[in-house]
Amino acid sequence: MSNSKIWLSSPHMGGAEKKYVEEAFDTNWIAPLGPNVNGFEKDLENYLKEDVCVGALSSGTSALHLGLILLGVKAGDEVICQSMTFSASANPIMYLGATPIFVDSEIDTWNICPIALENAIIERISKGRKPKVIIGVHLYGMPYNIEEVNKIANKYDIPVLEDSAEALGSSYKNQKCGTFGEIGVLSFNGNKIITTSGGGAIVTKNKEIKNEAVFLSTQARDNAPHYQHSRVGYNYRMSNICAGIGRGQMEVLDAHVQLRRSMHEFYVNLFKEIDGINILKEPNSDYFSNHWLSAIVIDPQKTNGKTSESLRLALEKANIESRPLWKPMHLQPVFEKFPYYGNNIAQTFFENGLCLPSGSNLTDEDKKRIKEVLTNFFR
Numbered sequence: 001m002s003n004s005k006i007w008l009s010s011p012h013m014g015g016a017e018k019k020y021v022e023e024a025f026d027t028n029w030i031a032p033l034g035p036n037v038n039g040f041e042k043d044l045e046n047y048l049k050e051d052v053c054v055g056a057l058s059s060g061t062s063a064l065h066l067g068l069i070l071l072g073v074k075a076g077d078e079v080i081c082q083s084m085t086f087s088a089s090a091n092p093i094m095y096l097g098a099t100p101i102f103v104d105s106e107i108d109t110w111n112i113c114p115i116a117l118e119n120a121i122i123e124r125i126s127k128g129r130k131p132k133v134i135i136g137v138h139l140y141g142m143p144y145n146i147e148e149v150n151k152i153a154n155k156y157d158i159p160v161l162e163d164s165a166e167a168l169g170s171s172y173k174n175q176k177c178g179t180f181g182e183i184g185v186l187s188f189n190g191n192k193i194i195t196t197s198g199g200g201a202i203v204t205k206n207k208e209i210k211n212e213a214v215f216l217s218t219q220a221r222d223n224a225p226h227y228q229h230s231r232v233g234y235n236y237r238m239s240n241i242c243a244g245i246g247r248g249q250m251e252v253l254d255a256h257v258q259l260r261r262s263m264h265e266f267y268v269n270l271f272k273e274i275d276g277i278n279i280l281k282e283p284n285s286d287y288f289s290n291h292w293l294s295a296i297v298i299d300p301q302k303t304n305g306k307t308s309e310s311l312r313l314a315l316e317k318a319n320i321e322s323r324p325l326w327k328p329m330h331l332q333p334v335f336e337k338f339p340y341y342g343n344n345i346a347q348t349f350f351e352n353g354l355c356l357p358s359g360s361n362l363t364d365e366d367k368k369r370i371k372e373v374l375t376n377f378f379r
């Protein structure tokens with residue numbers, strides 16, 4: 001058996017990407033605008049349905065930054081953010097000089113806990129600091145409890161910025177993730193379910209919000225023959241080359257979702273026989289996860305003291321990449337001074353969790369190697 005590196009999640013080209021990129025070269029559209037940008041936006045709009053408008057941007061982070069701006073967040077405002085997430089969900093709050101308020105996860109989806117969320121809102125309001133925005137995240141492709149979160153958001157009239165960076169292809173009650181928030185955010189970074197090498201998008205049902213996003217992402221140029229600016233702009237638009245890769249990737253998105261889901265099945269079957277492993281799975285049939293990453297939490301009391309870290313090291317020794325879950329933001333040195341609401345569910349997940357290789361391009365040989373290490377480890 002070869003011993004080449006097995007990655008957690010690596011780019012997986014479908015084949016048509018080169019054609020779109022070559023088209024860009026042949027027609028000299030080597031710019032942050034052009035037919036691939038328009039085409040990729042159309043492809044995403046058709047895929048997501050719900051009559052959404054999509055604005056292609058340079059990253060998911062820039063989409064979150066513009067999303068907060070477009071929802072009116074200003075310096076001194078408070079923004080609620082799911083604590084267990086990638087730092088890119090929270091950093092844009094800081095770019096704006098606003099204050100992040102972190103909220104714990106729930107057991108079912110590992111995402112924002114509706115009870116802790118409402119507690120946080122009630123207490124912030126009692127301090128005269130009503131949160132401006134709620135950032136919910138579909139971690140590892142698993143939709144958060146959209147019904148409950150939206151109910152609370154509506155009750156207190158606070159818009160949701162839906163971080164769907166990991167959840168393109170996931171859905172809730174047959175509606176695609178990315179289309180539930182006032183504004184949704186996608187990412188096409190190299191490790192995501194589809195990639196443009198680097199890229200992101202903003203999703204909205206409001207055409208004006210899309211136009212604003214594009215305006216701000218292209219340096220906020222007023223309509224004049226010279227360069228005239230009445231607002232602060234950004235250089236956040238997607239390149240026409242990257243968008244070409246995206247158009248090719250859209251052709252294989254659903255196939256890749258199926259492959260990720262079959263990786264999840266592979267782990268479900270593998271862990272059937274092993275005690276003390278809780279794998280992140282859909283709580284009921286309302287949820288459809290793209291299973292971007294297959295993630296587990298280990299209960300060392302039931303595994304004879306075998307921990308997620310010792311498993312990570314065993315996999316590493318076999319040249320197989322795995323990774324702890326996202327370390328909650330309220331435990332990060334950069335964010336630890338900000339308020340946090342919850343019961344340390346996310347912290348317990350982090351301390352005992354691991355993401356396993358989940359790529360859509362893993363071979364039967366790769367799976368055999370993974371299975372061998374896991375079975376031996378828990379034997």
Ligand SMILES: *Cc1c(COP(=O)(O)O)cnc(C)c1O
Nearest residue numbers: 059060061086088089165187189
């Ligand atoms: C990847 C990711 C982002 C950021 O996207 P980039 O395109 O890498 O800037 C934001 N939020 C979450 C949850 C992510 O996983």
